[in-house]
Amino acid sequence: MKKTIVAIVILALFAVSSLAALEGEVVTVNGKVEYQGSGGSWMPLKSGDTVNSGTMISTGFKSNATIRLGASILSVKPLTRMTLTTLSEKEDVVDTEVYLDVGTVKAEVKSYNNKRNGFSVRSPVATASVRGTVFEMGDKVTVFEGSVEVATSFGQTRTGNAGQNMDVTGDTLSNQITEKKKEMNPISVSSLPSTESASPVQPIATGPGAGGAAVSPTSVTITIQ
Amino acid sequence: MMRTSNTVLATLLMIFTAALLSATDFGLELKNTGGIEKIEDAEFYTDHKATLWATIPFNNANSNSLAIEGSFYASKPAGVDEFDYYVDVDLFRLSLTAQQNEKGKITVDAGRFPVADATGILLSQGLDGVEVRGIRSFGNFSFLAGYTGLLNARQEKNLMTTDDVMDILTDDIYALGAKRAVAKVTFQFPELLGGADLIVEALGQYDLREQLDSDAYETVHTGYGTIAVNGSITTSVFYSLSGTFQTGVLDSDDTYSEHALLGVARVEAFPVPVANIFAEFVYTTGENDFFSHLLPITFQSAGTLYGAGYGNLMRAKTGVLYIPMNVLNIDFGASLFMYSKETDEADGLYSATEVNAGATFKATSDLRLRFDGTLLFPKDEDMQYQAEITVVFNL
Numbered sequence: 001m002k003k004t005i006v007a008i009v010i011l012a013l014f015a016v017s018s019l020a021a022l023e024g025e026v027v028t029v030n031g032k033v034e035y036q037g038s039g040g041s042w043m044p045l046k047s048g049d050t051v052n053s054g055t056m057i058s059t060g061f062k063s064n065a066t067i068r069l070g071a072s073i074l075s076v077k078p079l080t081r082m083t084l085t086t087l088s089e090k091e092d093v094v095d096t097e098v099y100l101d102v103g104t105v106k107a108e109v110k111s112y113n114n115k116r117n118g119f120s121v122r123s124p125v126a127t128a129s130v131r132g133t134v135f136e137m138g139d140k141v142t143v144f145e146g147s148v149e150v151a152t153s154f155g156q157t158r159t160g161n162a163g164q165n166m167d168v169t170g171d172t173l174s175n176q177i178t179e180k181k182k183e184m185n186p187i188s189v190s191s192l193p194s195t196e197s198a199s200p201v202q203p204i205a206t207g208p209g210a211g212g213a214a215v216s217p218t219s220v221t222i223t224i225q
Numbered sequence: 226m227m228r229t230s231n232t233v234l235a236t237l238l239m240i241f242t243a244a245l246l247s248a249t250d251f252g253l254e255l256k257n258t259g260g261i262e263k264i265e266d267a268e269f270y271t272d273h274k275a276t277l278w279a280t281i282p283f284n285n286a287n288s289n290s291l292a293i294e295g296s297f298y299a300s301k302p303a304g305v306d307e308f309d310y311y312v313d314v315d316l317f318r319l320s321l322t323a324q325q326n327e328k329g330k331i332t333v334d335a336g337r338f339p340v341a342d343a344t345g346i347l348l349s350q351g352l353d354g355v356e357v358r359g360i361r362s363f364g365n366f367s368f369l370a371g372y373t374g375l376l377n378a379r380q381e382k383n384l385m386t387t388d389d390v391m392d393i394l395t396d397d398i399y400a401l402g403a404k405r406a407v408a409k410v411t412f413q414f415p416e417l418l419g420g421a422d423l424i425v426e427a428l429g430q431y432d433l434r435e436q437l438d439s440d441a442y443e444t445v446h447t448g449y450g451t452i453a454v455n456g457s458i459t460t461s462v463f464y465s466l467s468g469t470f471q472t473g474v475l476d477s478d479d480t481y482s483e484h485a486l487l488g489v490a491r492v493e494a495f496p497v498p499v500a501n502i503f504a505e506f507v508y509t510t511g512e513n514d515f516f517s518h519l520l521p522i523t524f525q526s527a528g529t530l531y532g533a534g535y536g537n538l539m540r541a542k543t544g545v546l547y548i549p550m551n552v553l554n555i556d557f558g559a560s561l562f563m564y565s566k567e568t569d570e571a572d573g574l575y576s577a578t579e580v581n582a583g584a585t586f587k588a589t590s591d592l593r594l595r596f597d598g599t600l601l602f603p604k605d606e607d608m609q610y611q612a613e614i615t616v617v618f619n620l
Contacts, residue, residue, distance in 0.1 A: 154329045155362030158415055163460040171330055171360050173415065175422050175455065177463040180495045186546060187554050187585045189595050189617050192254055193280050193292040194316040194339050194351075 022087045022094070024051040024069040031063025033076070056083045059103070070094050070112035072119060077104040077138070085122075093118050104138030109146075126168035127151045133162075141166045251279035253620040260597075260613025261303075264530070268303035270613075276315065288322035288332075311398045313377045315351065329361040337376075340369060343411060343426045343453050344467050344489055346507070346535055350381040350523040352407060364417075369409040374433070376402035384524035386443035386475070388434060404433040407522060421456030424467075430522050435476075447473030447483055447520055458492075465491040471519060485519040486510045487535070502545045511537040511566020528560055528579045530601035530609050539563040539574070544581075554585040577603040591619040 026049040034042040035049075036056040045057060051067060058081045059065060065076045069087055076082060080103025088095050093116045098105060100123045109119045109130045119130040121137045128137050133146025141150050143160045150166050150173060151157045158173040160166045165179055174182070188195060258272040276296040283289040294316035301308045318338040324331040334356045342348040354371020373383050378392045378400040389403040409428045417423040429448040434441040453467035466489070473483030486509065493503040507527075510516040518536025526532045527540055544558030558581040563574045579601045586594045595615040602608055 152360075153327065154360050155327075156360065156364065156415060159420065161460055172365060175415065176457050176460070177455065177465075177493060180461070180463075181501070183498065184495075184501060184546070184548055185551070186548060187552070187587045187593060189585060189593050189615065190254065190256065191619060192276060192278055192294055192316075193318075194294055197339075 022052070022070055022089050024055075024067050024074075024084065024087055025049075026051065027066040027068050027073075029065045031078075032060035033063050033065045034058050051084055051087075053084060053087050056081070069096050070117075071110040072096060072112070072117065073108040073110075074098065075106040075108075077106065077136075079103050080105060089115070092116060096120070097122065099123075100137060104136060106134070106136040108134045123168065125153055125170075126173075128168075135160075137168070139167070139169050141168055249279055249281045251277075253277055255618045255620070256615065257617075258613055258615040260611060262530075262609075262611040264303075264609050266304075270301060270303040272298075272300040274298050278316070288320075288325075290320050292316055292318045292320070311377065311379065313380060313399070315380075323357075329359060331357065331359045333357050340371070340409070342409065342428050342449070343424050343451050344469060344487065346487065346489070346525065347428060347449055347451075347469070347521045348407070348409070348523050349525060350383070351376060354407070364412060364414040366413070367409070367411045369407070369411075371407050372405070373402045373407060373430075374404035374437070378402045382524040383522060385430075385445050385447075385520055385522070386432070386434075386477075388438075388442050388444075404437045405522070406431045406433055418454060419456065421454045424451070424453040424455075426451040426453075428522070443475065443477045445473060445475040445483065445520065447471060447522070449487075451487075453489075461495045463493050465489070465493075473520065482515075482517065483520055484510075484516050485536075486516065487519050499548045500545065503543065505540075505542045507535070507538065507540040507542070508565060509535050509538045511564060511568075513566065527562060528577075528601070529581060529597075529599045530611055531560070531562055531577050531579050531603075533562075533576075537564050537566055537568065539565045552587040556583045557581065571604070573604075575604055577601055593617045 026045055026047055029045055029047050033045045034057070035045045035051065037043045042058065045065060051057070057065065057076055059076050059078055061078055063078050067074045067076065070089070081101040082103065082105055083099045085099045086095050086097035089112070094112045095118045098121045100121055105121060107119060107121065107130065109117055111117055117130070121128045123137065127150070128135065128141045129149045129151070130146070133148055134144040135148045136142045136144070141148055141160055142165050143162050145162050147159050147161045149157055149159050150168060152171065152173060154171065156172055158166060164176055165183065166173055167179060167182065254276045256274040256276070261267055261269050274296050276294050278294040281291045295312070295314050297312050299308050299310050314337060316338060317336040319335045321333045322330065323333050337351055337353050338356070340348060340350065340352045340356070352371035352373065353375050354369060356367055356369040358367045359365065373381065381402055383389055383403040383405060385403065392403060393400055407430045409426065411424065411426045414423045427448070427450055431446050432444040434444050449469050449471050451467055451469040453465065455463065455465040457463050469487040471483065471485040471487065475481040475483050488508040489505065491503060491505040493501065495501050509519040512518060521535060524534055527535055527538055540560055540562055542558065542560040544556060546554060546556045548554050560579045562576040562579070564571060564576055567574060579599060581597070581599050583595065583597045588594060597613050599611045600608060601610070
């Protein structure tokens, strides 16, 4: 019996030692940037401050902050509210999760202590998970380096590679050709309700013609991981 | 007591109506097209369409709503002296979200609304019916069932038999469409094959003319199975491939099988953010011992001035869309039309070449102009041309 208790204690200690909480460090702050203190009040965030799991950060108009999370860099853009929900180091992985209420964040994800980096940004409609990359997430996920897997709230996934965008405001994620066409934003001759497509499957054979669009006006739904 | 009840009822009705009207979006769109077309002789033509539309949301999230469009049409085709007038309900779409939870979402559209198949060639029109669309973690799906017999035949072009053509040649203001039941099932699996999406679709139409029209001369029932993949070659170059097998039976003075193939290959590139170029090849079978011509549910000509449909066709097409500024889009296109099998009427496979140029100008948020020019060079015939301007004004 004693041996069993000792074994459980050793295992528990091992588990605790292998899951260490990390702290993030605020590198730069411009304008009005605040964090929510333990009492619920909002306090100014300054360069050199530390942040950890559970810290909520808010930026004002023309304001931004840069935070080092392990070896990764998180840039919090203007008019953003986000929470650092997870920042922990395990035996072979560093877990970082950011919950984005509103606004835009940019993440440069790098390996920390040669450990695998589990980095994800969640929003009310989508989750962007990183595979060694630089990406930005707001109403869309923009991938600058590497690749990002985006999942919708219904669990549909798509992978975005460097140079690609994914709109995360809808119910489903469009394929990349649809995203490219939306980015071009061609003029639609008619703006009647019947010109709005509800189907996520767009016809293949289209071309420049009436409406001036090699791009048919579409509305598509999306999700991220 | 009765008077009090009536007053309360009237007040509630007024509040409900006011709330509905305050959330309703509505407007008027005027679309006017005028142009000149030379096929044998140069002729002027004009088309006018005035559309009243409204969208009525039933909840704050706009997940349940009603969209309505009604239009008055006046047109004078080239070579015709008199105007043709008619009215039509173009859209009456009741949209409901039937289910939404962490597993997915199911929406239902009912009424009259636009539909299209995965290729855009077999079905592209309005339809009276019901469409159920679903979103799940594995992908998207839709089930569609509808009827074409209450549509305006002049608008929707369901031209599959001689009887369908005769329906349009009426002096009635409202020419009822071909009496067909249409059904479609579509599944889309995102990034199933590497980075490519897979689309699997079954489409069919059943001719109800035998049951509903004692004067029927021809009936045709067809089914179509399509498999399509689309994905990326690089981050700015994309491809689409699709293959369709058509089967069916045409009952006329005799019974004929209606087997055909349709293949579409398309490559599209975005070399710069403001330009898009594409190349596309469409193939459909010619007539032999087994195959007949492709018989789409919706008739569409394969070109602008090239008036033949998609049967016995090989079409190579390329085009570019350039957006030099937000208020101006410019596009060019060229198509080469060939028969996939030589016919008795034509010598050789080559049929025609068509060149298109267009520009769309957004003068204000409510005023848009579209210029179109088309040249057609048919084999062994004189050049044909068409030039038109379309003005769309929103009120």
